[in-house]
Amino acid sequence: MVDVFFNNWDNSGFNNSRPIDTSDPTYVIVHGYQSTGGNPDNNFTPQAWMSEMAENIRDLEGNDANILVVDWQDGADTLNYPAAADRVDDVGVEVANYLLDQGVNPADTTLIGHSLGAHVMGEAGEELRERSGEVDLLIGLDPAGPEFEGGWFSSANPTDDRLDPTDADRVVAFHTSSTLGYDDPLGDFDVYVNWDDWFQPGSWNFADNHSYAHTLYNDLLEGNQFPQNNGTIFSLSTVQNDSITGSKSVDTFAV
Structure with missing residues (x-):
């Protein structure tokens, strides 16, 4: 365990x-591979993006919200990526168990996960749906591709072993890395960010591209809006709008 x-x-x-x-x-926020959300061994020090996201949500909600930052560094901090990926289901069940033990209402809950954490939240959402009720919103920040989307010698994981649209009333997936992220649609609304560019804003490698998903979501939580060349605006309200579904290409370089 x-x-x-x-x-x-x-x-x-x-x-x-x-x-x-x-x-x-x-609101529940969870990290991915080789990361941390804060535990006794590191004096409860989470990744900077998680602290920023938690504080952004607090600023939006005021004092009237529960904001949980989840740590599973014990299972994620390993050089053996497949082993970390195999622990996703167990961690997701632990998240669901905790929320159920606390009496949290899934219909008033938002799950947010980056990389492997997106699939953790998928499992948590599935568990909550089966045992209590459907989660309101699930945000997958560049859900992990390796070990989930298949390849030359394997097929993609079935939906019950990864993030999928049934894991919440609304599932939104941000895609920012074709190398480390899951390329195909995974949610009710899939956002393909700067998909034709080699690198994301401020990024110089594929790992940075992968991390841009949580950078962008923090930007949206802070109220930033991104005008698109077709005259539309990409903003937090776009993500939360139940009527916006399917796949959408977004250019955050556009002015």
Whole structure:
């Protein structure tokens, strides 16, 4: 069993004595491969993007939200990527168990995961749907491709072993890396970001492209909007709008 820690974000930092208020909406953020959400061994220090995202959500919601930053470094911090990928289901079940134990309402819950974390949240969403009710919104930030999308000698994982549209009422997937991310559509709404460019803004390698997904989502949470050449605007409301479905190409270089 992988050690999983659930850190409660208060204002500008963790406060694990803060109780879960089941009358408030709940946001859950989880990391991917070779990453951390904060645990006793690192003095509860999460990745910078996770802290930024938790604080951005707090700024949007005020004090009326539960914001959980999940750590599964015990299973993710290994050179053996396939082993980490094999732990996704177990971690997802642990996330679901925790939320159910806390009495959280799935219909008022948003799950957010990067890379392998996107598939963790897919499993969590599936568990919650089967045992309690459907999650409101699931955001997959460049869901991991290797070990999930198949290749020359293997087929793609079945939907119950990866993120898919049934894992929440609305599943949105950001695609920012064709090398490390899952290339085919995975959600109700799939956003292909700068898909014809070699590198994402501020990126110089494929790992940076992979990380751009959480950079972009933080930008959206902060209120940034991206005008498109066709006259539309890509913003947080685009992501949250249930009527916008299918696959969409987005250019964040456009002015």
